[in-house]
Amino acid sequence: MTTQTENSIFPKGDKLENGYFTGDAFLKPLLAKDKSNEFAMGSVTFEPGARTNWHTHPKGQVLIITEGEGLYQEKGKPAQPIKKGDVVNIPENTEHWHGATTDTKMVHIAITNFKGEENVIWLAPVTDEQFTSANKN
């Protein structure tokens, strides 16, 4: 018999209502940029079906998947499955999205580098058609 235990590292935080996410995504901020750290850090929880908009980072971002399974897709490439224990090193100025799958939750720590005061440029939502297609790969 397998016993499933809830074993999250961080609290789920607050639901993201900024218009840059589709579905139920939550943010627990972990660290602000400061004099030593040229990045901000937070834990993001994507419930099944949830994902970011398409976006770019002017100086890149690192994702550490801490729970579940989800998807990462760069524009013009097939979506890649990502799961607990994976580290994704996202290049600068590369259009992409990340999130859950249609039926699995995904939690990641995001370490987002700053270029000056800017660390993300938000673009269009990932449409239901794009998301459905990504889940079929």
Add this chain to the structure above:
Amino acid sequence: MTTQTENSIFPKGDKLENGYFTGDAFLKPLLAKDKSNEFAMGSVTFEPGARTNWHTHPKGQVLIITEGEGLYQEKGKPAQPIKKGDVVNIPENTEHWHGATTDTKMVHIAITNFKGEENVIWLAPVTDEQFTSANKN
């Protein structure tokens, strides 16, 4: 009844044999410094009794505790208990050590910033007397 499950995010990696750790500590490298990321990142597992030497970081370090409970101590201050879900923002040029307690394991992700090509200056071991004293706080 509580069922304990092993639920580590990363493999334990290799035992650290570099002389800068006391006891059984293990490193799984996660990310090297590159053109976007001005830091290196790894997961460090400290078995009970294991700890780093005293050391400093020229541009600071962030620890994310992912499992268990341990200790963090800055020189001249009392040791602080740290546990799963804690984030420790270690200032630059501040002498300190971190590790397990005498009887609990601790695992953390370490995000270590670089100043030029340097990210750590190793100092003396934490003696058994210092470690025992830290565990009594």
